[in-house]
Amino acid sequence: MRKHLLSSAFLIFASVTASATAQAQTMGDPLAIGGKDTDWFMGRVNRPDLDSEPQEPFKIMGNVYYVGANNIASILVATPEGHILIDTGTHKMAAVVFPNIVKLGFMPADIKVMLISHAHYDHMETMERIRRLTGATVAALEAEVPSLVTGHDFGRNETWGHEPIEVGRVLQSGDEIRLGGSTVKVIWTPGHTPGTATYFVDTVENGQTYQIVYGGPPAPVTGDPMYDTRPADVFNAYAALREMSPDIRIVGHPQSLFDGKLEALWAESRPSPLTMEPGQWARLIDNAEADFRRRLAE
Numbered sequence: 001m002r003k004h005l006l007s008s009a010f011l012i013f014a015s016v017t018a019s020a021t022a023q024a025q026t027m028g029d030p031l032a033i034g035g036k037d038t039d040w041f042m043g044r045v046n047r048p049d050l051d052s053e054p055q056e057p058f059k060i061m062g063n064v065y066y067v068g069a070n071n072i073a074s075i076l077v078a079t080p081e082g083h084i085l086i087d088t089g090t091h092k093m094a095a096v097v098f099p100n101i102v103k104l105g106f107m108p109a110d111i112k113v114m115l116i117s118h119a120h121y122d123h124m125e126t127m128e129r130i131r132r133l134t135g136a137t138v139a140a141l142e143a144e145v146p147s148l149v150t151g152h153d154f155g156r157n158e159t160w161g162h163e164p165i166e167v168g169r170v171l172q173s174g175d176e177i178r179l180g181g182s183t184v185k186v187i188w189t190p191g192h193t194p195g196t197a198t199y200f201v202d203t204v205e206n207g208q209t210y211q212i213v214y215g216g217p218p219a220p221v222t223g224d225p226m227y228d229t230r231p232a233d234v235f236n237a238y239a240a241l242r243e244m245s246p247d248i249r250i251v252g253h254p255q256s257l258f259d260g261k262l263e264a265l266w267a268e269s270r271p272s273p274l275t276m277e278p279g280q281w282a283r284l285i286d287n288a289e290a291d292f293r294r295r296l297a298e
């Protein structure tokens with residue numbers, strides 16, 4: 001009897017030790033099969049996705065529309081020669097973005113160019129499928145291409161699981177994407193991922209030109225030798241962003257930005273409730289740069 005109890009206790013102890021050892025090996029080798037990638041993916045598919053819920057689309061300004069979900073953005077620039085789509089969202093958002101484009105009176109088949117804010121699954125995991133369906137060209141900043149074409153995030157998150165994307169045009173910071181009289185300018189804002197992009201779209205409404213920015217100052221990594229963002233790249237980004245003077249800002253996860261404003265956005269109230277206050281853009285960059293300098297000094 002006593003011997004039996006002892007051996008049960010030993011078995012329990014042995015199995016706890018074995019799983020702890022397996023976990024340690026997993027953490028130590030991110031590329032091990034059954035390792036960090038799989039853990040991340042299982043965590044992702046088991047987690048309720050509350051950010052991809054359907055939301056009615058609206059005109060942001062001029063020919064620029066919000067076609068994304070309740071808390072993951074997707075932006076359509078509609079032109080007479082076809083459309084530019086910036087970010088496509090999660091798999092779940094396949095049932096959001098296309099219906100929203102159709103509700104606005106446009107055809108998903110007319111998407112000619114697709115752009116990516118950054119290579120995290122929640123902003124682009126449906127992009128390759130949409131590219132194949134529409135034949136659109138995916139244009140991406142050079143620093144993000146390795147991640148897009150392999151399906152791996154080479155930033156600190158090391159997320160995994162998007163279908164590798166065929167990139168048809170490689171962009172450099174400051175490049176302009178032109179289609180049907182519209183222009184989108186890209187600025188490289190590295191940190192959140194190596195090739196995170198911020199886009200500026202000029203649009204005309206009632207004879208007046210407005211600039212819409214999607215993104216913002218970089219979120220550089222410091223204190224992690226493997227992924228630290230090069231300070232020179234970050235300071236270049238601040239300088240390039242300061243040259244711009246956007247009127248309206250949209251962010252990748254806009255739920256709090258849209259909070260209390262959706263009725264006015266659907267009604268196309270003017271001035272847009274998303275209009276930035278005077279000096280807000282400059283303050284945003286100043287604060288981000290001060291924070292980065294503080295972290296570099298530490």
Ligand SMILES: [Zn+2]
Nearest residue numbers: 118119120192
């Ligand atoms: Zn992200």
